[in-house]
Amino acid sequence: xxxxxxxxxxxxxxxxxxxxxxxxxxxxxxxxxxxxxxxxxxxxxxxxxxxxxxxxxxxxxxxxxxxxxxxxxxxxxxxxxxxxxxxxxxxxxxxxxxxxxxxxxxxxxxxxxxxxx
Amino acid sequence: xxxxxxxxxxxxxxxxxxxxxxxxxxxxxxxxxxxxxxxxxxxxxxxxxxxxxxxxxxxxxxxxxxxxxxxxxxxxxxxxxxxxxxxxxxxxxxxxxxxxxxxxxxxxxxxxxxxx
Numbered sequence: 283x284x285x286x287x288x289x290x291x292x293x294x295x296x297x298x299x300x301x302x303x304x305x306x307x308x309x310x311x312x313x314x315x316x317x318x319x320x321x322x323x324x325x326x327x328x329x330x331x332x333x334x335x336x337x338x339x340x341x342x343x344x345x346x347x348x349x350x351x352x353x354x355x356x357x358x359x360x361x362x363x364x365x366x367x368x369x370x371x372x373x374x375x376x377x378x379x380x381x382x383x384x385x386x387x388x389x390x391x392x393x394x395x396x397x398x399x
Numbered sequence: 400x401x402x403x404x405x406x407x408x409x410x411x412x413x414x415x416x417x418x419x420x421x422x423x424x425x426x427x428x429x430x431x432x433x434x435x436x437x438x439x440x441x442x443x444x445x446x447x448x449x450x451x452x453x454x455x456x457x458x459x460x461x462x463x464x465x466x467x468x469x470x471x472x473x474x475x476x477x478x479x480x481x482x483x484x485x486x487x488x489x490x491x492x493x494x495x496x497x498x499x500x501x502x503x504x505x506x507x508x509x510x511x512x513x514x515x
Binding site: 286315322323324325327330340372374376387388389390391392393 | 432434439440441442443444447487489502503505506507508
C-alpha cells in the first residue's frame, strides 16, 4: 500500500515548455486534489476531482489543466510553463471517514518540485 | 481569503521546553485537522477534532478544539528535535464551484524548530 505517489520528484522547465505531473493513489478514494505550496502562501488548491469523471477549478486554476484518467490517477498539465508556476506541487486524495461522526481527511503525496526558468 | 490564521508563524525553542501553537478563524468548522510537514515531504495527518471542546492526545502532543468550533490549539510537552517541522491546521469547506462538494482550507502553518 503505497498511498499517494507522484512523478517526477523534481523538474526544471524553460518558459513556454509543457509537462504533465502524474499522481496515483491506491486507497480507493473517490476525491483527488492538486495543490501548490509557495513560501508565505500556504497550500492553495489548483483543481480537484470529487469522483471519477468530474473535475472542478479550485482557488488558482489559471495556467493548468487536469485529467481524472480513472479512479486511481489524476494528472496536472502545464501547457506553457511560466516562472510564476515555480512551486512545489502536491497531489492528495481523500475519503469521508466515520469516527463517531463523519470527518474528511486528506492524504498527500511527496510532492513535485518544479522550477521554471 | 485566508479563513484560518495560524500563530506564531515561526517558533524556535530549546529541547525540553513546552509550546503551544494556535489556529483561529471567524468561521465555524464541523471539524479541524492538524498536519505536520517535514522538509521535502508532503503533509501528514496527525489528528482530527470534531466536537467543540474536544481534547485529543497523541503522545506528547495535545490538541484542543474550541467550544465554538472556530479555533484549535496544539500543545507540545517536552519538545524534541524530532518535533521540528511545519504544522498546518485545516478545516472543511464547500468547494469554490458552489456545488457543495467536500474540501479543506489550510492555514499557512507554524514553522517549528526544536534546538538540541
